[in-house]
Amino acid sequence: MPNKKAKLILEDGTELDGIQFGAANSVSGEVVFNTGMVGYPESLTDPSYHGQILTLTYPLIGNYGVPDHKILKYFESDKAQISGLVVSEFSESYNHWNAKENLGQWLERFGVPGISGIDTRHLTKILRERGTMLGKIVIDGKDVESYDPNHDDLISKVCPKETVEMGSGDKSILLIDCGCKNSIANNLVDRGLRVIRAPWNTDLNQFEYDGIVLSNGPGNPEMYLALSEKIKELFKKNVPMLGICLGHQMLARASGAKTFKLKYGHRSQNQPVKEKNKPNCYVTSQNHGFAVDLSTLPIGWESWFENLNDGTSEGIRHKRKPWMSVQFHPEAVPGPVDTQYIFDEFIKTLD
Amino acid sequence: MKKNKKKILIIGSSALKIGEAGEFDYSGSQAIKAIKEEGIETILINPNIATIQTSDYLADKVYFLPINVQFVEKVIEKEKPDGILLGFGGQTALNCGLELFKKGILKKNNVEVLGTQIDAIDNSEDREKFTSKLSEIDVKFPKSKAVATVNQAIDFASQIGYPVIIRIAFALGGLGSGVCRTKSEVQKLASKALSYSPQILIEEYLEGWKEIEYEVVRDCYDNCITVCNMENMDPMGIHTGESIVVAPSQTLTNTEYHKLREIAIRVIRHLGIVGECNIQYAFDPHSEDYRVIEVNARLSRSSALASKATGYPLAFVAAKLALGYGLFELDNSITKVTKALFEPALDYIVVKMPRWDLKKFKFVSRKLGSSMKSVGEVMSIGRKFEEALQKALRMLDNGFDGITANRLEIVFDNLEDSLLQPTEERVFAVAEAFRRGYTVNKVHELTHINKWFLYKIENIIKTESELKENKNRLSAELLLKSKQLGFSDRQIAKSTDSTEDKIYKRRVKNNIHPKIQQIDTLAAEYPAQTNYLYLSYNSQFDDTTIKLKNLITILGSGPYRIGSSVEFDWCCVITGKTIRERGYKTAMINCNPETVSTDYDEFDVLFFEELTLETIREIDAKINPLGFIISMGGQTPNNLSLKMDKAGLKILGTSTKSIDNAEDRSKFSSLLDKLGIEQPEWSQLSSVPEAITFANYVGYPVLVRPSYVLSGAAMAIASNDDELLRFLQKAVDVSSDYPIVISKFLANSKELEFDGVADNGELVCYAISEHVDNAGVHSGDSVLVLPPQRTYLETVRQIRRISAAIAKSLKIKGPFNIQFVAKENKVKVIECNLRASRSFPFVSKTLNRNFIEIATDVILGNSVEIIDDLNFNYDYVGVKAPEFSFTRLEGADPSTGVEMSSTGEVACFGNDFEEAFLKALISVGYRFPIKSILISSGTIESKAELLEAKLRFYKMGIKFYATVGTAKFMRAHGIQVETLFWPLKNKKPNAVDYIKSGKIDLVINLPKNFQEDELSNDYIIRRTAVDYKVPLITNRQIAMRLSEALALKSMDDLLINSWDVYK
Structure with a gap:
């Protein structure tokens, strides 16, 4: 079956021609870019990308195929979470011992279309200069309604229905799932903790635990008022709390700080962050479009990490209470594992 | 933590x-810049006069x-530096530094090693310490x-099982290493390797494993990043310098990439490196198993x-880190708004391809291992692997247009063998295999x-094939697709049975042109402030438009190879610097990652691109320069x-017609005839019988040479009809498009080198240097002396x-060079x-007048002062x-x-020839004092000619060994000598x-x-000397000058003077 003609259309009217691969249905969403050079199976299954059409700036994608979709350890969730994928070259031929199929076949399995032959560098520059935009992948001229994930309750769409318990250990962690990456749970389990992975909208009072982890997730933190209220309740429990990515933004919001939308976000595996007032720096994996406004941090909280490039908030912590959060992904996957020690720091506060 | 150094x-x-x-x-120049910027005085020791780092505007x-402990110690005593950098001069500098440290010289003189400390260097260099650290x-x-x-x-090899690899600690470029599949191979290689080093390493050989490298940077605050990773297309077994390498890695998953990255950082922290280093891995293609091979x-x-591939100036940053800076304190010099603490994200693929010149060497083994x-390399950049690969093959400037x-x-003849046993032609064998219908699986197996x-x-x-099938109906789509896959x-x-020009016009008609792409370190996440550029057909838009007025483009020299290397890079860099100082803007086109000219800050615009007409034309259309300077990058431009x-491209300087008149032999x-200037008798070859007749008419020996070639490729001296026939065939193979010329070879005459600059035909400045070796030795292989020592004024x-x-x-x-041959005041132009x-x-x-700066001014049309008294106006010798x-070219x-x-x-x-000569010889590996010499001095004439030298050596008390005939001759002249048998005579001694x-x-x-072509006794003696690192002289004049110099000078007479003393 010859691949179909496809178009990427942005809300500002930009149209780029390409070739369809993966599923053959048109889609719409928010167009974002990620500059990581490896890790497409992990990125595409990251629930934080829900509602987004993802552009990969590395031009050769699919080189090592995709592992068996049933083996969850290779993925961040059980399906492709992105709405659509934009690449320069899709490598149909692939080679890797753990690969089961090519990227197109895998995307098709989840009904996600891809478009190749796009000048992704040009597209990235448009998004960098004009900011993240809505857009659609139109295949064979079949138009679709546009869709704005910024006004949607995405975390309810991506969080699981059921609570699961994982791992075993003396200490228990309540992992509040807003679209949690598997790696966060795995990092906790690997450190000898019992993890209660509960959907954010379940009744959290039913659980017994020693600490709380607020997961990553998609969308605009301003939208999640109910979650914010829940966190305010949790503050009262006075247990250690770690927020990651959206969890960081929600923790900040619940404490009274504000968030704002970044022009084009941080989506890459090479974001440098620096620990405040220390010479320690880390290269981190990031995937977020919103940031915490540091000037609105309430009394009692302090900046912990800041982005070395643009000075935005990369982590905050409470001066007295065991509450901390990071904007980057200490669990990595995809990306550098340098900040996995954050989990250890958190665990130290459980005693 | 910043160091307070003076x-x-x-x-x-x-x-x-x-x-x-x-x-x-490149790395030394960047280090000097980084340190000077801090207001710290810089002292450089490097006898490589052709480098940019030894220019007058860099180090103070x-x-x-020579770079050895004796000389460096004296420089330290004289200069009293308070810090030393060992990481910027390769293995030579590192080894010298280790020795300085071990002998207590650094401590005695209060010199602090900056950056990575000696124990860390030692732990990475000494294999046993290294593995125990791991x-x-x-x-x-x-x-x-x-x-x-x-x-x-042999014992250990049989214990771990064959194949095994033999390695040597403290070796550059894997010298003396090799794979052994049998006991006898171990026996042979081990005995050779043990002659270089008291200790060798026997290792498991990881056949077929991927070879991956990471470049790692660490600051004194323990911040550690990996700037770039690279994957060798050729798996384990082929030295990474011999491999086709891509960046970033293409076949690693996230888990694999970050597993190796994490190990890299762990290792580098544990070793305690501060600055830059490289870690090499073998990686199992069937699991996530790995081995660390080495750390440099x-x-x-x-x-x-990696610096050129990513735009991250590793050497500059490493020098700053050695001074105590943190990575977060340094800017990303490409974006200027982000910091040096980050890991570049590439949005292109880089292919590095080695350049070999193996065909220049007689008897050399062409197997890669x-x-x-290889003697040089190119780097190409594209947005598809195919595009970058084919570009790289063109950049090699070996006559290839691509892989096919x-x-x-x-x-x-035997394709499977060529796939199995890699030579420098293997990549073409792979292409040939697919043409013959081999499957990917089959080629992979081999x-x-x-x-x-x-x-x-x-x-x-x-x-x-698609192109061939559609030769009569080539569509614009297929044309574009081919361009996207790197077809020229x-x-x-x-x-398609067409012509280059027709295809070009077809492209113009269909508006198929490559697009300018910027290298920005962050995959477009932040705007780049530099014009570090390449071209790609896999983009639809130019990243940037260059609209610089008064822009002049300089063509670089391409890959380093025998006959063209760093000297032309110096010329190009000086040209660019001069042009900029005169208020113009400059663009450079070059494709060699080992150069300073490909540093993006040396010129206003840098195209990391091919030096081919097709590419230059595309660049011309995009940037519209005033013209091109092609006279600085050597023979390629x-x-x-x-x-x-x-x-229709505008060339600045000497006209194309004149260039052709000088390059075309005939x-x-x-022209020389017309001017009444003498030249050795010559004839252009039209048939073999004619050539033989001519050679017999002028008398042997004769010189055979094709025109338009570099460094004497396929040039040879024939002493008789048989040799002539053989060399003629070789010359036709090398350069079939251009005429071949045979000329009378003037034996026992002197060669002289004229380098000068002329302005519209008027001589502006010049230098005449004398070859110490007689005619017959290529000018690039001769010892040169300035001013001439043994040449008549006339x-x-x-x-x-x-x-x-x-x-x-x-x-x-502009600049020009003429080679002369002189005998008894009769001067001829070669x-x-x-x-x-x-x-x-x-x-x-040497003359302290920058000829390139003057030539550049001439080319720009600026008036220059005529200097005619340079040659005798100084009282020292270069x-x-x-x-x-x-040593590295097995069998050559x-x-x-x-x-x-x-x-x-x-x-x-030096103050005289002898002083300068001895310093130069020590710099290229001669060791003094000499206590014993083995002589076999050829024909009876050369035995006699060398007698004076022999007597002089003899008077110095040197012990002589000689082969039979020479020994007899020497004894007859009263020299005591011990006779040794010829190698092929199986007799002792x-x-x-x-x-x-x-x-x-x-x-x-x-x-x-002149042209020994067989594996003779003499060859074995020469080869053994080289294999066992014994200095070798094959030229009578060098032997004579050495005997004179040693008779006159002791090592203490070699003065420790910096360049400015001679200025």
Whole structure:
């Protein structure tokens, strides 16, 4: 079956021609870019990308195929979470011992279309200069309604229905799932903790635990008022709390700080962050479009990490209470594992 | 934590050699810039006069002295630096630094090692310490054992199982390493390797494993990043310097990439490196198993490549870190708004391809393996692997248009063998296999190359077939697709029975042009503030438009190779610097990652691109410069002059017509006849019988040479009819498009080198240097001395007069070089190049007048002062000496001839010839004092000619060994000598055994004729000397001058003077 003609259309009217691969249905969403050079199976299954059409700036994608979709350890969730994928070259031929199929076949399995032959560098520059935009992948001229994930309750769409318990250990962690990456749970389990992975909208009072982890997730933190209220309740429990990515933004919001939308976000595996007032720096994996406004941090909280490039908030912590959060992904996957020690720091506060 | 330093000593890497080339000019130059910026005084020791780092505007003081402990110690005592950098001059600097430390010289003089400390260097260099450090942090390395005897080597090999690899600690470029599949191979290689080093390593051989490298940077705050990773297309077994390498890795998953990254950081932290280093892995293609192969605790060839591949200035940053900066305190110099603490995100693929010159060497083994033989490399950038791969093959400037559809295809008699046993032609064998219908699986089985790369190469071959099938109806889509896969117009023309020009016009009609792409370190996440550019057909939009007024484009020299290396980079960089100082803007086109000219801040615009007409034309259309300077980058740009002129590109300086008149042998000879200038009798070859008749008429020996070639490729001296026939065939193979010329070879005459600049035909400045070797040795392999020492004044006067006449008649406007041969005041012209020559840096730095700056002014049309009194107006002497890399070229005959074989050069100054000469010889590896010499001095004539030298050595109390005939001759002249048997005579005492056992300090072996072509006794003696690192002299003049110099000077007479003392 010859691949179909496809178009990427942005809300500002930009149209780029390409070739369809993966599923053959048109889609719409928010167009974002990620500059990581490896890790497409992990990125595409990251629930934080829900509602987004993802552009990969590395031009050769699919080189090592995709592992068996049933083996969850290779993925961040059980399906492709992105709405659509934009690449320069899709490598149909692939080679890797753990690969089961090519990227197109895998995307098709989840009904996600891809478009190749796009000048992704040009597209990235448009998004960098004009900011993240809505857009659609139109295949064979079949138009679709546009869709704005910024006004949607995405975390309810991506969080699981059921609570699961994982791992075993003396200490228990309540992992509040807003679209949690598997790696966060795995990092906790690997450190000898019992993890209660509960959907954010379940009744959290039913659980017994020693600490709380607020997961990553998609969308605009301003939208999640109910979650914010829940966190305010949790503050009262006075247990250690770690927020990651959206969890960081929600923790900040619940404490009274504000968030704002970044022009084009941080989506890459090479974001440098620096620990405040220390010479320690880390290269981190990031995937977020919103940031915490540091000037609105309430009394009692302090900046912990800041982005070395643009000075935005990369982590905050409470001066007295065991509450901390990071904007980057200490669990990595995809990306550098340098900040996995954050989990250890958190665990130290459980005693 | 910033160090409070006043004066820092930087050790360079000396002459270019295989395994240690121009990359260290790049790293040293960056280090000097980084340190100077801090207001700290910089002292550089490096006898490599052709480098940019030894220019007068970089280090505060330059010492053109040998890089060894004796000389460096004296410099330290004189200069009293408070810091020293060891990581910027390759293995040479590192080894010297280790020795300085171990001898307590650094401590005694209060010199602090900056950056990575000695114990960390030692832990990475000493194999046993290295592996024990790795074990401490649970990092895997190949099973291996250090052994000191051949028997221990054999025992351990059988214990871990074959194949095994033999390695040597403290070696550059994997010298003496190799794979052994049998006991007898271990026996042979181990005994050789043990002659270099008291300790060798036997290791498990990880056949077919991927080879991956990471470049790691760490600051004194323990912040650690990996700037770039690279994957070798050729798996384990082929030295990374011999491999086709891509960046970033293409076949690693996230888990694998970050697993290796994490190990890299763990290892580098544990070793305690501060600055830059490189870690190499073997990686199992069937699991996530790995081995750490090695860590280079210094800037390396790979780090130069990584710098160019990513835009991250590793050497500059490493120097700042050595001064105590944190990574977060340094800016990303490309974006200027982000910091140096980050890991570049690439949005392109880089392909590095080695350049070999193996065909220049007689008897050399062409098999690639674990030791390095390539002499240079290119780097190409594209947005598809196919695009970058084919670009890289063109950049090599070997006559290839890509991986396929070449004008001359390589014939593979035994294709499977060529796939199985890699030579420098293997990548073409892969293409040929697909043409013959091999499957990817089959090629993978034979080569172990990852199938992903093979699918892409197969794709190129499929597209070639598609082109062939559609030759009469080539669609715009197919044309674009071919361009996207890196096909040049000429390849498309070849595949479709068309012409390059027709394909070009077809592209213009369909508006198919490459787009300008910026290298920005962050994959477009932040805007780049530099014009570091490449071209790609896989983009739809130009990243940037260059609208610079008064822009001048300079063509660089392409890959380093024998006959063209860092000297032309110096010329290009100086040209760019001068043009900028005159208020113009500059653009550079070059493709060599080992150069300073490809630093994005040396010019206003840098195109990391091909030096082909097709590409230059596209760049011209995009940036519209005032014109091109093609006379500074050596023969590669010079060869483009006719084509560029025809394509309507403006060439600045001497006209294309004049260049052609000088390059075309026949036209040039007619010109000389017209001017009444003598030249050796010559004839243009039209048939073999005619050639034989001519040779017999003028009398042998005769010189055979094709025109338009570099460094004497396929040049040869024939002494009889048989030799002539053989060389003629070789010359036709090399250059079929251009005429071949035969000329009378003037034996026993002197050669002189004229380097000058003329302005519209008027001589502006010039230098005349004398070859110490007689005619017959390629000028690039000769020892050069300035001013001439043994030349009549009348000869010099004639040379000046002739050169002025040629300059006038060719209306030369820019740099030029003429080679003369002189005998008893009769001067003849051998060759003329209307471009800068190899010796321009030498004469400029010796005379302290920058000929390139003057030439650039002439080209720009600025008025320049005429300097006619330079040559005798100074009271010191400069001597330039060649560096040979024969040790690395297994089997190659280490003798000099009309075809150039040296890979680099040094030059030193002295108050007289002897002082400068000895310093230069020490710089290229001669060791003094000499206590014993083995002589076999060729014909009876040369025995006699060498007698004076022998007597002089004898008076110094040197012990002589000689082969039978020479021994007899010497005894007859009253010299005591011990006779050794010829190698092929299986009798003891044998010359070979004596060389091997270290009883000989110097071998003098004079070949019996010009062109020895057989594996003779003499060859074995020469080869053994080289293999066992015994200095070798194959030239009578050098032997004589050495005997004189040693009679006059002791080592204490070699003064420790910096360059400015001579200015």
